[in-house]
Amino acid sequence: MMESYCLLTFPSTHQFMMAEGLLKNVFEIVIIPVLREISSGCGIAIKINCDLSESVCQKLFESNFPEKAYQLWTIRYEKGSIIPVKEK
8 A cells, every 4th residue: 555645736847946945955745747646737746754744835835835836635546546625
């Protein structure tokens, strides 16, 4: 069974790059292509541990990163299928 994890997706590459710059030296992040089950403008996502999602969102908020510039998803697996749940 695969792990559950969280993704941050972005409508543009510019917003992705801004978020990556804010987060990469503070949190353990992984850059991955966006899953086909999730629609995203730029096609790149930031994968994080779900235990850190509140802290990551707080860091973006404190950095004045616009809330509308990203979406937070929880990705889990059930019976071999990917189940994305939009959190924010």
